[in-house]
Amino acid sequence: MANEPLQEQLSLLYQLQEWDQELLSIQQKLREIPDSIEQLEATVVQCEEDMAGKSTELAETDKEQRSKNAELEMNAEQREKYRDEQRIVTSNEAYTALERQVEYLDKEDEEAEDTILVLMEKSDQLKEELAELEVEVNREKQKTATETAQLQQELQDLETERDEQLKRRKAFLPKIGKKLRDEYHRWMKAQFENQSGAARAKTGFVALSKNGVCASCRIAIQPQTLKEAQKYQKQVYCSSCKRLLYVESAIPDIPFP
Numbered sequence: 694m695a696n697e698p699l700q701e702q703l704s705l706l707y708q709l710q711e712w713d714q715e716l717l718s719i720q721q722k723l724r725e726i727p728d729s730i731e732q733l734e735a736t737v738v739q740c741e742e743d744m745a746g747k748s749t750e751l752a753e754t755d756k757e758q759r760s761k762n763a764e765l766e767m768n769a770e771q772r773e774k775y776r777d778e779q780r781i782v783t784s785n786e787a788y789t790a791l792e793r794q795v796e797y798l799d800k801e802d803e804e805a806e807d808t809i810l811v812l813m814e815k816s817d818q819l820k821e822e823l824a825e826l827e828v829e830v831n832r833e834k835q836k837t838a839t840e841t842a843q844l845q846q847e848l849q850d851l852e853t854e855r856d857e858q859l860k861r862r863k864a865f866l867p868k869i870g871k872k873l874r875d876e877y878h879r880w881m882k883a884q885f886e887n888q889s890g891a892a893r894a895k896t897g898f899v900a901l902s903k904n905g906v907c908a909s910c911r912i913a914i915q916p917q918t919l920k921e922a923q924k925y926q927k928q929v930y931c932s933s934c935k936r937l938l939y940v941e942s943a944i945p946d947i948p949f950p
């Protein structure tokens with residue numbers, strides 16, 4: 694004789710387990726979304742930091758260029774002074790000495806001009822890179838804004854869905870006998886207490902069995918155990934994975950699961 698209450702209880706518990714799997718996956722997503730948002734924002738910050746670094750480099754290059762230009766101006770003034778002196782000196786020696794000073798200034802100017810050329814090239818290069826970075830930053834910002842908005846919407850929707858599911862769960866729970874319910878909760882809690890258990894919890898406490906095989910561990914149920922389970926007179930567990938077996942009825946018309 695089949696014991697309908699137990700069969701029904703198993704069916705209800707299995708339903709609860711299905712809903713709980715959905716809830717678990719919602720909760721997992723709810724935990725992941727803020728991380729994804731943070732990652733998007735970090736990319737923008739990184740781009741902005743790159744840009745700030747380039748800006749500093751450009752400012753330094755321009756400053757260096759200004760100082761080289763100032764050097765050229767100072768040399769020009771100095772050269773003018775030497776030239777004036779050359780006009781009034783009376784000895785050849787003094788004239789030559791001033792000429793050497795002017796030559797030295799010329800040499801310095803040449804070096805400064807070379808440096809300025811290099812700095813100008815560097816400055817142009819940096820400006821080009823900065824313009825590219827600016828485009829990239831704007832693109833990243835836009836992408837982040839769009840994706841963040843989507844993620845936040847998803848977060849809200851998931852929260853609503855979770856709340857609805859929790860309400861449904863709360864209303865549904867009293868249909869299952871307290872003893873069985875407690876056993877289920879104890880099992881789930883124990884699974885969550887260790888990391889690998891969380892993965893095990895995904896396959897649940899109630900194991901379906903069709904064609905004589907436990908759906909959780911895929912091991913064939915011993916004929917004696919199967920027969921016992923099909924009576925639905927007492928709770929029967931898989932001898933291999935220790936889950937509560939919810940077996941397909943021997944009577945074909947009974948819906949399963």
Ligand SMILES: [Zn+2]
Nearest residue numbers: 907910931934
């Ligand atoms: Zn099993």
